[in-house]
Amino acid sequence: ILEIGCGDGKISTLLASNTRKYIAIDPDRQTIKNAKSMIDNVEFRIGNGESLEFENTAFDVVLFTLSLHHQDSRFALKEAHRVLIEKGQLLILEPAIDGELQQFFNIFDNETEKIKSALKNLEISHFELEQQDIFNVVMTFENQDDLCHYSFDRKKINPGDQDRIMKKLNQLRPLNIDFQSIHLNDKLNIFCLRKKCL
Numbered sequence: 001i002l003e004i005g006c007g008d009g010k011i012s013t014l015l016a017s018n019t020r021k022y023i024a025i026d027p028d029r030q031t032i033k034n035a036k037s038m039i040d041n042v043e044f045r046i047g048n049g050e051s052l053e054f055e056n057t058a059f060d061v062v063l064f065t066l067s068l069h070h071q072d073s074r075f076a077l078k079e080a081h082r083v084l085i086e087k088g089q090l091l092i093l094e095p096a097i098d099g100e101l102q103q104f105f106n107i108f109d110n111e112t113e114k115i116k117s118a119l120k121n122l123e124i125s126h127f128e129l130e131q132q133d134i135f136n137v138v139m140t141f142e143n144q145d146d147l148c149h150y151s152f153d154r155k156k157i158n159p160g161d162q163d164r165i166m167k168k169l170n171q172l173r174p175l176n177i178d179f180q181s182i183h184l185n186d187k188l189n190i191f192c193l194r195k196k197c198l
Contacts, residue, residue, distance in 0.1 A: 002059045002083065004049040004076070005067020009035035012042045015063075023059075025049075049076035054083045063091045066188075069111055073118040077125040081195055088195045090127050093135075094118060096187035100172055101139050104184070105152050107164050119189075127193035134187050141182040144169070 006012045006024035008031055016022035025047035026032055035044045047053060049064065050071050062080040080090055095102045097112050105111060141147040147169065148162045173182065 001061045001063060002052075002054070003063045003065055004047075004080075005065045005070065006035065006042075006044065007031055007065070009039045009042060009044065011065050012044075013039045016042045023054075025052075049079055051075070052079045052083050056082055057085045057088075058083050059088060060085055061089045061091065063093070065093050066095060068092055068094055068122070069114040069118040073121040077121060077127070081126050084195045086195065086197060090191075090193040090195065092122065092189075092191040092193070094189045094191070096134065096189050099186035099188070100184040101137075101186035103172070104147075104150075104165065104168055107168055108152050108154050108161075122191065122193075125193075126196045128196050129191065129193050131190075131192040133190045135190050137186045137188060139184045139186055141184070143181065147182050 001015065001019050001022045003012055003015070003022070003024040006026045007028075009024060012022065012024040012035070016024075021043070022041065023043045023045060024035070025045045026035075027046065027048045029046055032044050032046050035042070045053075048071055049067065062084055064076070064080075068076060084090065094115060095105075095111070097115055102111070141150065144166065148165050149157065154161070169182070172184075
């Protein structure tokens with residue numbers, strides 16, 4: 001299995017237990033370094049989906065973990081096709097545009113068009129859709145302060161970020177009391193596809 005966009009490896013370690021070989025890549029050097037030091041049963045490497053260093057037909061399964069929209073999805077899908085065996089499986093996990101948590105990410109980097117583009121490129125790729133589903137996730141924050149200090153992929157927290165987060169929270173959850181825990185309902189799109197032979 002090849003996982004593209006493994007981040008800190010939390011999903012990798014869950015999936016790798018019953019595999020012969022599990023390779024996970026991410027472009028963030030520090031994240032890969034941390035994952036290597038904490039997880040043993042996964043081979044972590046620095047890399048991205050647009051230019052894979054692997055030979056043709058090297059993998060049974062390729063998995064994009066919330067990462068297809070973070071790169072040029074046309075090239076990434078072509079590369080996934082190249083490294084998959086005949087009739088190999090492609091699994092894609094992508095955020096839903098209307099998910100509550102995704103709306104907070106969009107405050108700092110609106111990914112709506114990137115996600116739409118990735119899904120469009122998936123439709124015209126050389127993969128056959130076998131199954132599509134939506135996975136609902138609940139993200140819980142202890143209170144408003146906990147929510148405001150969540151990273152949302154920010155490099156750093158800037159003055160004014162808290163106001164922007166609170167404005168979005170009040171749109172979604174009017175009259176939220178400061179000491180109450182906050183539950184955000186998020187949605188993830190899951191696609192299971194099969195490689196078409198060209």
